Amino acid sequence: MRIAQLAGRTVLLTLDGAVDVATASADRFSADPADLFGQWDDLLDWSSDIDPALAGPYKESDLLAPLPEPRQVFAVALNYRPHTAEAGYQEPAEPLVFTKFPSCITGPHATIDLPPGHVDWELEAVAVIGRHAHRVPREKGWDPVVALTVGQDLSERIVQLAGRPAQFSLGKSFPGFGPVGPALVSLDELPDPDDLELTCELNGETVQHDRTSNMIFPVPTLVSYLSAICPLRPGDLIFTGTPAGVGNRRTPPRFLGPDDTLVSRIGGLGEMRHTFRSAP
Incomplete structure (x- = not known):
């Protein structure tokens, strides 16, 4: 799992692009990275089966x-x-x-x-x-x-x-x-x-x-x-x-x-x- 920040939002970086964590999880996980550590193991499990269609393009320079x-x-x-x-x-x-x-x-x-x-x-x-x-x-x-x-x-x-x-x-x-x-x-x-x-x-x-x-x-x-x-x-x-x-x-x-x-x-x-x- 690769967790990054894009436009002030927590995203999951995948081979297909960036997935907005809060949006894709229906707010199960926070957009604030400081809130994720209490759910880290759950986030790992969730990220392992993410739908590639949820990923969007991003520029590395915007991270x-x-x-x-x-x-x-x-x-x-x-x-x-x-x-x-x-x-x-x-x-x-x-x-x-x-x-x-x-x-x-x-x-x-x-x-x-x-x-x-x-x-x-x-x-x-x-x-x-x-x-x-x-x-x-x-x-x-x-x-x-x-x-x-x-x-x-x-x-x-x-x-x-x-x-x-x-x-x-x-x-x-x-x-x-x-x-x-x-x-x-x-x-x-x-x-x-x-x-x-x-x-x-x-x-x-x-x-x-x-x-x-x-x-x-x-x-x-x-x-x-x-x-x-x-x-x-x-x-x-x-x-x-x-x-x-x-x-x-x-x-x-x-x-x-x-x-x-x-x-x-x-x-x-x-x-x-x-x-x-x-x-x-």
């Missing part, structure tokens, strides 16, 4: 953030060994966690304003929490996760790294700095949700490429670690970390500029495409 107002957005630093090495750090003994503020969330196709400074890319797989979770053991860490999606942890490095110690969250939360999409992809769509291919391209050049199986702390470990402290709620997002290839660790450093095009792709989850302009 919005599939979950536009998450309550909590967690993110993880240094979760791939090559990225840890390029950043000049030792492999962490436990997850390094920060937050992105929910107001930074935007959709999979957008033009993003660049604030002054050095704006960098960070492709990430994003885990979508669909069930209340607190103190989840690692062996059950996938249980609260109902979907995955593509994300970019865009970062303005000057604000991010200012101060001693550095305070990450503000530099990663400018408007548009949390693109997600194109859809919430249920785990049954994926042959192995622990092993997905990530590819990030800047103006046609591949700048990041890895697999989620190379995470230091995989999704079940992150869910267990976070839920030991913070109760996780339906609709929460976990940005799971980025692989090597970010701009500020290149020689010379490279950052996003006006008219750049950033393509973010994860096998089985889909693709996002963003352009950039100077902030007015």
Whole structure:
């Protein structure tokens, strides 16, 4: 099942097009994505037998953030060994966690304003929490996760790294700095949700490429670690970390500029495409 947002309505993306979930279900399911998690299993069953005639054409560029107002957005630093090495750090003994503020969330196709400074890319797989979770053991860490999606942890490095110690969250939360999409992809769509291919391209050049199986702390470990402290709620997002290839660790450093095009792709989850302009 692939759940997306189109014209402010929740839709099911199929091979035949987009199905308006509320209309097709005679309002059994809500048009508001935040209301769907309490009915997720029923929605899965319903979606498996949808009438193809209910689907209509749509443009991928019209898709919005599939979950536009998450309550909590967690993110993880240094979760791939090559990225840890390029950043000049030792492999962490436990997850390094920060937050992105929910107001930074935007959709999979957008033009993003660049604030002054050095704006960098960070492709990430994003885990979508669909069930209340607190103190989840690692062996059950996938249980609260109902979907995955593509994300970019865009970062303005000057604000991010200012101060001693550095305070990450503000530099990663400018408007548009949390693109997600194109859809919430249920785990049954994926042959192995622990092993997905990530590819990030800047103006046609591949700048990041890895697999989620190379995470230091995989999704079940992150869910267990976070839920030991913070109760996780339906609709929460976990940005799971980025692989090597970010701009500020290149020689010379490279950052996003006006008219750049950033393509973010994860096998089985889909693709996002963003352009950039100077902030007015």
